[in-house]
Amino acid sequence: MMRAASPSATSTWQGQSTVWQVSEAGASGANDYSGLMADEPREYRTGSDPRTLRDALGCFATGVTIVTCIDGDGKPVGFTANSFTSVSLDPPLLLVCIHKSAACAPCLTDASHFAVNVLQNEQQPASIRFSTRDQDRFGSTPWSEGEFGPPILKDSLGVFECERFEVHEGGDHHIVVGKVLKASFDASLDPLLYFRGSYRRLHFD
Ligand SMILES: Cc1cc2nc3c(=O)[nH]c(=O)nc-3n(C[C@H](O)[C@H](O)[C@H](O)COP(=O)(O)O)c2cc1C
Structure with missing residues (x-):
């Protein structure tokens, strides 16, 4: 089943095409993204939703x-x-x-x-x-x-x-x-x- 990603964002910075979403997860850092990204392979192509590119880049710790x-x-x-x-x-x-x-x-x-x-x-x-x-x-x-x-x-x-x-x-x-x-x-x-x-x-x- 598809689940909506809903991180507990406390501040959001949005440039023209870049969005930094900040979650104040504790030491474990778990949020709703982790389940979604683990369960559902996702793909970005040039011109598609930049949030997917942001999420892909976010896989780099x-x-x-x-x-x-x-x-x-x-x-x-x-x-x-x-x-x-x-x-x-x-x-x-x-x-x-x-x-x-x-x-x-x-x-x-x-x-x-x-x-x-x-x-x-x-x-x-x-x-x-x-x-x-x-x-x-x-x-x-x-x-x-x-x-x-x-x-x-x-x-x-x-x-x-x-x-x-x-x-x-x-x-x-x-x-x-x-x-x-x-x-x-x-x-x-x-x-x-x-x-x-x-x-x-x-x-x-
Ligand atoms: C973890 C984290 C990393 C960030 N890395 C960058 C970065 O590398 N480059 C950037 O332009 N903004 C980055 N941001 C966003 C800036 O910190 C944020 O936009 C900042 O408020 C810009 O400040 P100013 O517009 O008041 O100068 C990052 C934010 C977070 C939470």
Whole structure:
């Protein structure tokens, strides 16, 4: 029997053709998507419903980051991103994709420096705050200025401070490539994960 997918969305971000649906599942992360996707193979073709493409992309489990920089007025800005990818070791490059309609897109693509804060499993509230409009993102999140200027979120699992290397067009997103100037991490922390529209945590048997 076909079941309607009804995730407990707490905030929804919709760009021109991309939808990020956020569910506050607990550590198990189970929601109605999991049954639907396990039972019913689904298929996307160019031009069909972009939500099916989003669900297909959501099968790729990721970590969660908050990308930060300083705007032209000297104020900190940042947004939640799971498009973070390593690119090259020599030179040391990484990338993040930001939707062109995001409020902080002009700032991030102009900024000389930015930071990628990799979140640990206690930072789900920060992830929600930095993916929800009209939140006091930095007022409620302890942070400090990084060595190269961008905001560093306290207690992150890892931090990459970057200088802007290149910005590419990527359809409805900008692909922002950064050269890593400094990377630091706390190997004792576990990551916050994201899979099929829900926050997840590592499970060890
Ligand atoms: C887990 C998660 C990952 C996300 N990853 C991205 C991303 O990689 N790129 C992007 O443009 N938006 C992403 N979003 C949506 C942005 O965080 C959200 O649209 C943000 O509020 C944009 O902020 P702004 O428009 O206020 O700048 C993600 C949201 C969540 C919950």
